[in-house]
Amino acid sequence: MRIEYSVSCQPSIYRTAFAESLESIEAIMAAAFGKEPPKYYVSIDPDFESPQCCYYQSPAQIRLQTDGIHECQAFYQFCHELCHLFIGPNGYDRVSWLEETICELASLYFMKAYAPWTCFSIHEHLRLQFRPEKYTPFNLADLYDSQSCISQYLSKCNCDRKRNRYIALALLPVAEEFNEDFWRFFSSLSNIEPGLTLETAIGSLSRSTNLGNEQMNNAKAPSDISASISRALNNVSREIQFSIS
């Protein structure tokens, strides 16, 4: 994997292990999505304005806003940005709030999946993401009401990282129930209009997802996934404490 470090990056003795980690994470994600990502390289610079996936250039570029020595922070950003790359550029001029949420969930899910395979202390970093100051709670059931304030707000504002993360935390058990079926279900998110409400977006994904091909003989039906998402979001109370097991 091609990784470019800016001159602002701190030297690290773990660069080889770091590169191998990114390759391993990519392999885990490729297996989950059932496809390879487009060609890309990784740029690391603490002075980037934010992490970003530049998928309109060839090869694509994944920008990680980190200093080269906080590897777990880089893994977290990498999972999010690589998820954008797997989903692909959409036909609209911005990503949907749901795509931002699913990419945030990718960081939680794939870092947990990779944690047993590395010496980097991923669980420590993940624990930080589960702390209350990292998310903004709200009534998740309101996502199913297209007229609710939160539905109206999200349809206009795709990047509210703390609310995206709150939804992602609630969806993590669903992702862990369905695993690769979950990621393939969401792999066609780039076809989803940015302003859709949750119910409309999930309905649209259900119709466009075919999990029943020969690669996936035991695949769960899209309706099982959307029912499980509905249960997860309607059962979570505002006060819930998230944790990692």
Ligand SMILES: [Zn+2]
């Ligand atoms: Zn994003």
